[in-house]
Amino acid sequence: MKPPGSPLQSRLKQAQSQLPAELQHPSVLTLLQLALAEDLTTQADLSLLGDHLADGDITSFATIPEETCLMGYIRAKAPGVVAGLPLARAVFSLVDAEVYFNPMARDSDQVHPGTMLAEVSGSGRALLAGERTALNLLGRLSGIATHTHQFVEAVAGTQAVILDTRKTAPGLRYLDKYAVRMGGGRNHRTGLFDMLLIKDNHITGAGGIAPAVQRAREVYGERFAIEVEVKDLDELDEALSLVVDRIMLDNMDLETMRKAVQVANRRIPLEASGNVSLATVRRIAETGVDFISSGALTHSAPTLDISMKIG
Numbered sequence: 001m002k003p004p005g006s007p008l009q010s011r012l013k014q015a016q017s018q019l020p021a022e023l024q025h026p027s028v029l030t031l032l033q034l035a036l037a038e039d040l041t042t043q044a045d046l047s048l049l050g051d052h053l054a055d056g057d058i059t060s061f062a063t064i065p066e067e068t069c070l071m072g073y074i075r076a077k078a079p080g081v082v083a084g085l086p087l088a089r090a091v092f093s094l095v096d097a098e099v100y101f102n103p104m105a106r107d108s109d110q111v112h113p114g115t116m117l118a119e120v121s122g123s124g125r126a127l128l129a130g131e132r133t134a135l136n137l138l139g140r141l142s143g144i145a146t147h148t149h150q151f152v153e154a155v156a157g158t159q160a161v162i163l164d165t166r167k168t169a170p171g172l173r174y175l176d177k178y179a180v181r182m183g184g185g186r187n188h189r190t191g192l193f194d195m196l197l198i199k200d201n202h203i204t205g206a207g208g209i210a211p212a213v214q215r216a217r218e219v220y221g222e223r224f225a226i227e228v229e230v231k232d233l234d235e236l237d238e239a240l241s242l243v244v245d246r247i248m249l250d251n252m253d254l255e256t257m258r259k260a261v262q263v264a265n266r267r268i269p270l271e272a273s274g275n276v277s278l279a280t281v282r283r284i285a286e287t288g289v290d291f292i293s294s295g296a297l298t299h300s301a302p303t304l305d306i307s308m309k310i311g
Contacts, residue, residue, distance in 0.1 A: 008046060008047050008053075010097065011093055011094050011095075011096075011097045012029065012033075012094065014093050014097055015029065015032065015090035015091075015093040015094045016029055016090075018086060018089050018090045018093060019086050019087070019090055020086055022178060022181075023086065023087070023174060023175070023178060025174050027171070027173075027174060028087075028174055028175065029090075031171055031172065031175070032087065032090055032091055032094060032133075033046050033094065034171075035091070035133045035136070035137070036053065036091065036094055036095065036129075036130070036133050039056070039057075039129075039132060039133055040053055040056025040057060040129060041056050046094070053094065053095045053096070053126075053129060054095055054096060054123060054125035054126040054128075054129040055125075056129065057125060057128055057129040059128075060124065060125045060128040060129060061125060064124040064125050064128065065124075066123075066125065068123070068124040068125075069121065069122060069123060069124060070121070070122075070123075070124035070127055070310050071119065071120070071121045071310065071311055072119070072120045072121070072127050072131070072308045072309065072310050072311075073116060073118075073119055073308065073309050073310075073311055074088070074116070074117045074118040074119070074120065074134075074135070074138070074306065074307070074308045075114060075115060075116055075117060075306070075307060075308075075309070076111045076112070076113060076114070076115045076117060076142075076304065076305070076306055077113055077114075077305040077306060077307055078113055078304055078305040079110075079111065079112050079113060079146075080110070080111060080142055080143070080145070080146035080149075080304040081108060081109070081110050081111075081142060081145040081146045081148075081149045081182060081183050082105050082106070082107055082108065082109045082110075082111055082117060082138075082142050082145065082182070083107045083108070083138075083141035083142050083144065083145035083178065083179040083182035083183070084107065084137045084138040084140070084141035084142060084175070084179070085103045085105065085106070085107055085117065085118060085138065086107070087134075087137045087138070087141070087175070088101070088118065088134035088135075088137060088138050089101040089103065089118075091130045091133050091134040091137065092120055092122075092126065092127070092130045092134060094130070095126045095129050095130040096122055096123050096126035096130075098122050098123065098126075099120060099121070099122035099123065099126050099127065099130070100120065100121045100122055101118060101119075101120050102118060102119040102120070102121075103117070103118045104116045104117060104118055104119065105117045105118070107145075107182045108145070108182040108183075108184075110149075117138070117306065120308070124310075127308075127310070131308050134308075135306055135307070135308060137175070138304075138306050139303040139304050139305065139306050140172075140175075140179075140301075140303055141175060141176075141178070141179040141182070142179070142303075142304035142306065143179075143301040143302050143303040143304040144176055144179035144180060144183065144297060144298055144301040145179045145180070145182040145183035146183065146301070146302075146304055147183065147296070147297055147300070147301035147302070148162065148164075148179070148180045148182075148183025148184060148185040148297050148301075149183040149184050150278055151185065151278065151281055151292075151294065151297065152183065152184040152185055154278055154281050154282050154285075155281055155282060155285040155292065158282075158285035158286060159285075159288070159290060160272075160284070160285035160289055160290065160291065160292050161186055161290065161291050161292070162184075162185040162186065162281075162291075162292055162293075162294070162297070163185065163186055163187065163188045163271070163291050163292065163293040163294070164176070164177055164180040164185060164186075164187055164188055164293065164294070164295075164297045164298055165188055165273075165293050165294065165295040165297075165298070166188070166189070166191065167295030167298055167299045168298045168299070169298075169299075173190065173191070174190075176298045177190065177298075179298075180297055180298065183297075185297060188293055194224070195224055195225050195226075195227065196216050196220065196224050196225065196226045196227065197227045197229070197248070198212045198213065198216065198226065198227065198228045198229065199229045199248075199250075200229060200231070200250075203229075209228060209230070209235060209238050209239055209242070210238065210242060212228075213226060213228060213239075213242045213243070213244060217243065225245040225246065226243075226244045226245050226246075227244065227245060227246040227247065227248055227271070228242070228244050228246075228247055228248065229247075229248040229250045229273075230247055230248065230249060230250065231250050231251065231252070232252075232256070233256065233259060233260060233263065236249070236260050236263060236264070237263070239268075240263070240264060240267060240268060244268060245268070245269075246268065246269045246270070246271055246291070247264070247268050247269070247270055247271070248270075248271045248272075248273050248293075249270055249271065249272050249273065249289065250273055250274050251273070251274035251275060252272070252274075254283055254284065254287055257272060257284065257287040257289060258287045258288065260287075260289075261287055261288035261289060269290040269291065270289045270290050270291070271289065271290065271291035271292070271293055272284050272287070272289040272291070272292045272293070273292075273293045273294075276292055276293070276294035276296065277294075277296060281294070
């Protein structure tokens with residue numbers, strides 16, 4: 001007879017409690033369940049698998065005796081910045097509440113090849129059922145943190161702050177932006193709900209920069225920060241005459257950006273966006289802009305190579 005497993009709802013509560021406050025968002029726990037479900041069941045609902053999630057791994061079910069306990073060692077195989085260890089712990093808790101996860105590094109730590117990130121022990125079936133989901137999350141988030149750290153290091157000594165964008169993988173917004181913070185960057189707006197960013201299509205639809213800003217202030221007053229995108233110095237002059245909180249310099253060349261910084265003269269913070277890469281970010285920062293945003297932080301970060309070996 002198989003001993004009763006820890007009910008799924010109990011494991012969900014345990015997994016939620018293991019996440020840091022900044023990841024205590026309903027979408028994060030839902031994502032972890034979906035990630036496990038796509039590995040362990042043909043359904044999109046873990047509850048349909050029952051209380052023994054490890055049974056969904058048919059290879060381990062066939063080859064690993066039920067009573068076998070194993071120890072796994074999670075290591076970095078490349079240099080980088082770690083992000084996602086609490087998520088890996090939560091994944092294993094969702095599979096089996098009795099799995100013990102011992103982190104040996106912390107998110108935001110810089111590591112080298114061979115660095116031990118965590119030890120995990122418990123039911124062999126459970127370890128193998130959660131392994132790939134945990135490593136996928138660790139690898140992706142650590143890759144973003146590492147890539148972000150490279151951008152931050154590239155502008156060291158300037159006043160520029162590195163920002164992410166909304167160019168995140170669908171469903172992974174909170175995780176991707178968390179990884180950016182672990183790499184030393186800062187977050188731009190989370191979504192469409194927490195900051196007004198008036199871009200070219202809004203400007204066209206409203207009939208100009210001034211009408212767009214005026215309507216935004218009429219609707220929301222001072223409730224939300226307003227940022228306006230400009231493409232040239234004429235639009236910059238218009239935006240500077242309005243009550244806005246930040247101006248985005250969209251796809252400007254370096255010389256135009258330098259002139260924009262001189263014209264603005266610190267009256268309103270300037271953000272550079274467009275054509276930002278590790279090869280260009282230093283030169284952009286040296287124009288004197290306050291912020292540099294780049295979708296590359298999240299959409300082009302290589303996954304950090306991380307593995308788990310049973311020992």
